[in-house]
Amino acid sequence: MQALEGLKVLDLSRVLAGPWCTQTLADLGADVWKVESPQGGDDTRTWMPPEVNGESTYFLCCNRSKRSIAVNFRDPEGQQLIRDMAAKADVVVENFRKGALERFGLGYEDLSAINPRLVYCSISGYGRAGIRSEEAGYDFAIQAESGLMSITGEVDGEPMKLGVAISDIVAGMNAVQAILAALLAREKTGKGQLIDIALLDGSVSLLANVATGYLATGNAPRRYGNAHGSISPYQVFSSSDGSFAVAVGNDSQFRAMCSQVIGKPELADDPRFSTSRARATHREDLVPLLDAVFRTRTKADWIEAFKRAGVPAGLIRTVPEVFSAPEVAERNLFVEIEDDRMGSLRLPASPLALRGTPPRPPSMPPRLGEHTDELLEEVLGLDGERCAALRRKGSVA
Missing domain, CATH: 3.30.1540.10 (formyl-coa transferase, domain 3)
Known part of the structure; x- marks a missing residue:
């Protein structure tokens, strides 16, 4: 078995921070229901190149082992379907702009009233409260504003970002930790809670020893390039x-x-x-x-x-060279998946090596709406005729 087997996650997120969180939960055995707009789905489905057989490798990086259902958020029946799924879920993860889901009746207050045990994780650039809570948050801007870029790069060069969207990824990792803590708390209280994860918070926390060095001494840190400020060589x-x-x-x-x-x-x-x-x-x-x-x-x-x-x-x-290294293969950091549309495809695997409850063998990231009927029938008990009617109306795809 997997550690989170039986956990049901309603994934209303897209791009990277939210999907990274829910992919980790899926790796650990949770059943993740990825809700996407019928009009194109997750933004990253169009982020190409690189691509393989017309599918974005960016999307493939953070959506393994999930099931996709395409629901029209703007349609009242589509909104009701999401509320009905939330009533059956343990966790909701979302990263919409502030107030967007509330307008659809899908905010924390709306869904927790239906399901008081629901753990509702909201991910945003600057948090759900405060002077910048209305703003969208993008990794590059957050890397700049958090101070990470100021300490990265050559001593006399320009500040540099990391080569991957580290602010998004760390926010996703922080979200996983917070969700697991909230689930443990629920065992004691019987109640879920709202989690407010901000990209800015996680990125500032990444300053680590650099932050304590400044806060304790008042001395502004500088860039050391590939060297270290406190250790040599x-x-x-x-x-x-x-x-x-x-x-x-x-x-x-x-x-x-x-x-x-x-x-x-x-x-x-x-x-x-x-x-x-x-x-x-x-x-x-x-x-x-x-x-x-x-x-x-x-x-x-x-x-x-x-x-x-x-x-x-x-x-x-x-x-x-990394993926040719014997120790990387030995640690099972990538897997080869057989798929009817891709043939054989190599993808990254979970790094969470639990010996007693190992991560599940990954499955291919889903096609848009691949599991719509399956989830409507399995989770909500709708029959084929009702699913077809919803599809004709445009509530789902």
Whole structure:
């Protein structure tokens, strides 16, 4: 069995933060009912390239193992269908603009009145209350406004965003944690609750040690590029045939690197470098010395030497190299799925390695409305004639 087997999730979200949350719940065994507009469905279905057989790989990244039902939100009968499904659900996840679902009678107050045990997770850019709650939130803007971009990039270069929509993904991860906590609380109280997840909140929390450094000292942080503000050597170095990453996290690792990797044990006894604080303070002296040594051999040679010494270091892999790495395959981080429309397709898999209740084997992300009749019959008990009538009216597709 899976950890969340039997949990029913009504997914009213689209794009990334909400779907990332509900995909994780699906991975853990929940039955996720993805509600989409009949007019095109989830926005990401059109986000191409890249694509495979005419389907967006962006959509494929965050919708595995769900069932899709296409419902017209603007139609009163469509709205009633969603309310009826909410009465049967344990969790609702949505990321509409503030007030949009309330206009359809699908807000938290509306649905919790029908189902007091409902856990209702609302995801937005800036939260459901406050001076910016009316604004739409997009990952790139949130990365900029949260301070993440200000600490990312080369020392003298432009602030840089991360290569994926990290604000959305972290909001989705935070939503999962909050939902699971609310479900545990429901076991004690018998009642659900409203969860207010904001992209801004999650992204500011990602500042982590940088945030505490500023809040505690009042000193504004700066960018270090591929280096670390508190630890050295903890950065990218050049070898004779390319770059690699060195992550020396403590004094014993530094001593092992000096004696066993680069053959310069005297560096570990140098007062400028003998402690972590000293190395961070004197990085301008240390880094050129190491750089000169690392340029004398290949990156493969250095990585092997670091491994023998038990000191962390790593190759800087491309994405194709990542998915060719034996440890990635060994950890089952991607799967091959057989599908009637795609044939055989490789997709990412869940990283949540629960040994007793492992994630479910993933199924293909659904086609728009693929499970409309199935869910209407199974969840709401509607017969084929009623489903056909709703489809003719335009309430569903």
